[in-house]
Amino acid sequence: MTQTPSDELDEAQSSQDAQATASADFPVLAVGTTVHERYEITQVISESTDQHVYSVTDHQGYQHCWNCGSEQNSEGDEFCIDCGAELQNAVYTMHEYPAAKSSDSDADTFHGTIVNTFVEQGRTYAVEQAHAAVNAFPNGxxxxxxxxxxxxxxxxxxxxxxxTLALVLQRVHESQAFPVGVFIVADGLGGHDNGQEASRMAINIIAERMVRDLLAAPLASEKAGETVEEASEDSLATLLQSTIEDANSAICQVNQRDKTDMGSTITGFMVVGDFAYILNVGDSRTYMVRAGQIYQLTTDHSLVGQLVAGGLIQPDDVYTHPQRSQIFRSLGDKPNVQVDIFKQQLHPGDILLSCSDGLWEMVRNPQIESILNNAPDPQTACTQLLETANTNGGEDNVSAVVVFVH
Structure with missing residues (x-):
């Protein structure tokens, strides 16, 4: 059947009439309207015959913390008792559906997390929190x-x-904490000339450079009234790399001058805000405990580490292999040192540990995990780790740096 122009006009008019009827049955709520005695509409984002989308402010944020999801707060609480986030006036996106349609339709696509659903006056509502709005550290x-x-x-x-080195500058400004810290373990190579001098030199050079360029330079700029730009990821990684190269060069120069072969492994991390920059040269290790589970962040630059990576020996064999002390990277060995550096996002509750091989060879990962999870503070954790290493044999020098992230 051929459709005439008048037929098309009739269909268009019918469609407009249907939309008008639907709009009358499903009117858009005005800005300023409060829904569910809780969500105040601050903006109409979009409207259609089957869904309206609003930006809303939550005036009962204590019922569900926007940051950590806690529902343990009480009416009148301004800050979450679990994470410290401000509970008042959190902003969400609210989807409104007419009586004939529910929010679980296959046609709906949410870009965030649904934190609340309810029905009021025959309409269904879904309150959505955008993923980008979640701040793991609302107070720094x-x-x-x-x-x-x-x-x-x-x-x-x-x-x-x-x-070892634990160097931290933590300032709180306008209720926001922003830390800058450097945490290092250096293991002077046993059997070489003056291993303790090599590790001491490495720590001292790193401390001096980091105090000057990472800690003091921004403070001096602020004092002079200059704008302090936030350091980029590349600039921070470059600073860490060049600092380790400085330490390596200094040890190499002493070796060349004095005809010695002293050296040191090094591992640790630099924390700026909510990111850690992990570094490693040799077979000292850096671990992270997250949600109670331990992870080895660094790779051992050793013969047994290569054998494990190649599937030639089992991971547990590194503790007993006769060549477990052979490493192929260290400070002071060559003028050009290859440094592993990578970035790690931090989460609340993370625990970071850097340690010498005298610790991890004596204390296996499950025991390290248990100690870190149960210690009430970093100093207790360090003490218990060292005591356990000695209880289990104490065959080598043992060192640890522990950082709790809150």
Whole structure:
């Protein structure tokens, strides 16, 4: 059948009439309207015959924390008792559906997380929180740090060749905490000339450079009234890389001058805001405990590490293999040192540990995990890790730096 122009006009008119009827049956709520005695409409984002979308402010944020999802707060609470986020006037997107349609239609696509649904006056509502709105650290990042080192029971009469560094500047401004910190473990190579001097040099050079360029430089700029730009990821990684290269060059120069072969492994991390920049040269390790589970973040630059990676030995064999002390990267070995550096996003509750091989060879990962999960503070964790290493044999110098992230 051929459709005439008048037929098309009739269909168009019918469609317009239907839309008008639907609009009358499903009117858009005005800005300022409060729904569910809780959500105040601040903007109409879009409207159609089957869905209206609004931007709303939640005036009962205590019922559901926008940041951590806690529902343990009470009416009148201004801040979440679990994460510290401000509970008043959180902003959400609210979807409104007419009586004939529900929010679970296959046609609906949500870009965030649905935090509440309810029905009021025959209409269905879904309250959505955009993923980008979630801030893991609503009041900034707080760090608790500690370090400790022990010669180990077997080598008690010899110099402790390990050195550690825990350097942190934490400022709170306008209720926002922003930490900058550097945490390092350096293990002077046993059997080489003056291993303790190599690790001490590495720590001192890193500390001096980081105090000058990472900590003091922005403070001086602020004092001079200059605008301090936030450091980029590339600039921070470059600073860390060049600092380790400075330490390596200094040790190499001493070796060349004095005809020695001292050296050191090094591992650790630099924290700026809610990111950690992990570094490693050698077989000292950096771990992270997240949600109670331990993860080894660094890769051992050792013969046994390569054998494990190649599937030639099992991971547990690294603790007993006769060549487990052979490493192929260290500070002081070559003028050009290859440094592993990578970025790690931090979450509330994370625990970071850097340690020498004297710790991880004596204390297996499950035991490290248990100690870190149960210690009330970083200093207690360090003490318990060192004590456990000695209880399990104490065959080498043992050092640890522990940081709790809140």
């Amino acid at each position: 990042v707080h760090l608790l740090a500690a370090s400790d080192s022990d010669a180990g029971d077997v080598r008690r009469s010899e110099p402790n060749e390990d050195s």
